[in-house]
Amino acid sequence: MRKLFAVAVVTALGAAAMVVGLAPASTSGPGYLSVVSFSATSKNPNAARLKVTTKALLPRHPDAFIRSNPVVGLAWVDLATNQAFVVTIHPVLGRDSHQNPRGWHAHTVTLSGGATSPNDFCLASINSSPTAGISIYGNTMRVNVRKSKLPVAPQAFDIATGFTVQHDTACASGLAVRAST
Numbered sequence: 001m002r003k004l005f006a007v008a009v010v011t012a013l014g015a016a017a018m019v020v021g022l023a024p025a026s027t028s029g030p031g032y033l034s035v036v037s038f039s040a041t042s043k044n045p046n047a048a049r050l051k052v053t054t055k056a057l058l059p060r061h062p063d064a065f066i067r068s069n070p071v072v073g074l075a076w077v078d079l080a081t082n083q084a085f086v087v088t089i090h091p092v093l094g095r096d097s098h099q100n101p102r103g104w105h106a107h108t109v110t111l112s113g114g115a116t117s118p119n120d121f122c123l124a125s126i127n128s129s130p131t132a133g134i135s136i137y138g139n140t141m142r143v144n145v146r147k148s149k150l151p152v153a154p155q156a157f158d159i160a161t162g163f164t165v166q167h168d169t170a171c172a173s174g175l176a177v178r179a180s181t
Contacts, residue, residue, distance in 0.1 A: 033161075038051060
């Protein structure tokens with residue numbers, strides 16, 4: 001249970017990293033964490049499609065950077081509510097999802113302030129681990145998900161960002177999100 005909570009917190013921090021796109025503490029990372037463009041739209045009354053394009057090819061499996069960080073991900077964030085939908089990969093922390101537990105999978109998270117530099121946000125909570133259709137095509141990730149599984153309407157997402165989750169004692173959860181630029 002403790003391990004599951006830690007993974008959830010790390011995932012939430014990943015979501016916070018989206019919001020971090022506006023914060024000066026954001027740090028550089030591999031090109032696949034640098035978002036070039038994103039979208040979040042309704043496909044029909046029940047489904048949404050989220051898409052993100054990055055500067056470099058997205059790895060399908062953990063590379064050295066992913067293996068050296070607790071959590072790595074891409075997030076779509078609603079700045080008004082601090083809610084985020086994140087797609088993460090975290091072999092360091094282990095399994096926390098039934099869908100593709102060793103690879104990319106989804107979470108919804110809540111972010112909060114209070115992180116210490118160079119972190120951008122605290123991971124307040126990991127709210128769910130929804131099943132989603134995740135496809136990687138070169139430097140583009142597409143996600144199909146039920147709208148009822150998103151924390152907000154797809155059109156509410158203001159930004160998308162790559163991120164890592166890091167330990168931060170200033171955060172109540174002990175986890176912070178560090179956005180990539």
